[in-house]
Amino acid sequence: MTYYIKKREGSLAEIIEEIKAIPQEETDLCLNANIRFAELSEILIQLPSSIGSLDISFNRLNELSAENLILLYRHSTNYNDPQSML
Numbered sequence: 001m002t003y004y005i006k007k008r009e010g011s012l013a014e015i016i017e018e019i020k021a022i023p024q025e026e027t028d029l030c031l032n033a034n035i036r037f038a039e040l041s042e043i044l045i046q047l048p049s050s051i052g053s054l055d056i057s058f059n060r061l062n063e064l065s066a067e068n069l070i071l072l073y074r075h076s077t078n079y080n081d082p083q084s085m086l
Helices: 012-020 037-046 066-076
Strands: 002-007 025-032 053-056
Touching: 002 053, 012 025, 012 037
Parallel strands: 002 025, 025 053
Antiparallel strands: none
16 A cells, blocks of 8 residues: 655645554555655654655755765665665
């Protein structure tokens, strides 16, 4: 099952409230929101462990610098697996 959150308008707090309302069964999340890259870590912290995969659409592509993409990659890797950091 895929859970969709689409927020073109609204605050980060509203997005987080929707994330907290995601059913605790295993699901995928498709997030399409007008968020800043700096807000992404706040969103990732709120994700329930039942999320199997995460698809995020950024509406502010100019914020996706190489440095930010590296940070995003580091968030998505498993630090317990040295091979995943290569």
